Amino acid sequence: MLRSCVSRLRTLAVLRGQPGVAPLPAKDPWSPRRSFSSEVIHMDLSLPNPSWNEDMRLLFDQFMKKSEDGSWKHLPSYKSKFTQRTEDIKIYFPDAKLMKEKLSQAQLFPRSLEEGLGFEYAMFHNCVEDRIVCIFQGGPYLQGAPGFLHGGAIATMIDATLGACAIVAVGVAMTASLNISFKRPIPLGSVVVINSQVDKVEGRKLFLSCNIRSVDEKTVYSEATSLFVKLDPKTRLT
Numbered sequence: 336m337l338r339s340c341v342s343r344l345r346t347l348a349v350l351r352g353q354p355g356v357a358p359l360p361a362k363d364p365w366s367p368r369r370s371f372s373s374e375v376i377h378m379d380l381s382l383p384n385p386s387w388n389e390d391m392r393l394l395f396d397q398f399m400k401k402s403e404d405g406s407w408k409h410l411p412s413y414k415s416k417f418t419q420r421t422e423d424i425k426i427y428f429p430d431a432k433l434m435k436e437k438l439s440q441a442q443l444f445p446r447s448l449e450e451g452l453g454f455e456y457a458m459f460h461n462c463v464e465d466r467i468v469c470i471f472q473g474g475p476y477l478q479g480a481p482g483f484l485h486g487g488a489i490a491t492m493i494d495a496t497l498g499a500c501a502i503v504a505v506g507v508a509m510t511a512s513l514n515i516s517f518k519r520p521i522p523l524g525s526v527v528v529i530n531s532q533v534d535k536v537e538g539r540k541l542f543l544s545c546n547i548r549s550v551d552e553k554t555v556y557s558e559a560t561s562l563f564v565k566l567d568p569k570t571r572l573t
């Protein structure tokens with residue numbers, strides 16, 4: 336069991352690429368005013384930073400403690416990945432060179448805002464139960480209704496968590512459908528817990544579900560179901 340977990344995590348690491356080897360883009364095309372330092376690109380952004388509130392730090396510490404016996408594993412997360420993952424998905428593009436150029440300028444969407452302003456999160460994989468928990472603190476730039484998170488921001492974190500769950504399970508997969516039930520508004524700046532799992536695998540199709548709860552587990556903010564499809568190496572994406 337432990338061996339299969341390690342192998343799956345290796346797959347995830349490969350898909351995400353390894354830190355320290357990504358070439359830097361000449362400039363940041365999306366925001367010329369922002370500095371694009373190699374430190375930020377290569378830094379594991381799922382580690383505590385000064386913007387994290389007490390709930391976020393406590394939960395992170397709890398999951399790190401649970402990870403000590405190997406049953407849970409902290410999943411690192413970077414702003415930009417451009418190494419092995421690029422190689423893995425190259426086969427799905429007809430023009431590999433063009434794709435590589437585009438990727439050299441790309442950033443992971445949930446990691447594209449400055450520290451504390453957008454998506455602060457950390458994911459943990461339960462190797463025994465094969466599920467992923469994401470602890471998430473939504474910052475002030477994610478506002479929808481005044482004082483609450485935007486539905487699109489919630490959907491983003493759901494998609495990212497379910498996506499990680501799918502990738503750990505089967506490798507390169509994409510969201511084919513996502514159905515979200517928003518039950519209660521999530522206050523800006525609060526910490527929530529996203530619990531995700533693979534419910535069923537049918538060939539290349541993965542059916543996953545998740546819920547978002549408050550830290551005390553008393554409030555269910557959202558529930559979602561999704562279909563991810565493992566990419567067929569014979570099919571091109573564009």
Ligand SMILES: CCCCCCCC(=O)SCCNC(=O)CCNC(=O)[C@H](O)C(C)(C)COP(=O)(O)OP(=O)(O)OC[C@H]1O[C@@H](n2cnc3c(N)ncnc32)[C@H](O)[C@@H]1OP(=O)(O)O
Nearest residue numbers: 494495498499509510511512538540562564565566567570
């Ligand atoms: C660590 C970071 C994680 C980040 C995770 C982020 C994840 C994302 O956001 S991905 C971005 C959003 N998703 C996309 O852009 C995907 C766009 N869609 C596609 O490219 C394709 O439709 C894709 C890849 C999903 C499926 O295409 P393809 O591989 O050709 O599959 P295809 O042969 O059509 O279908 C395979 C099976 O899935 C089913 N299926 C495909 N799409 C759907 C759908 N939308 N609804 C229901 N069933 C579907 C088919 O019916 C078929 O079923 P069966 O095998 O029973 O006949």
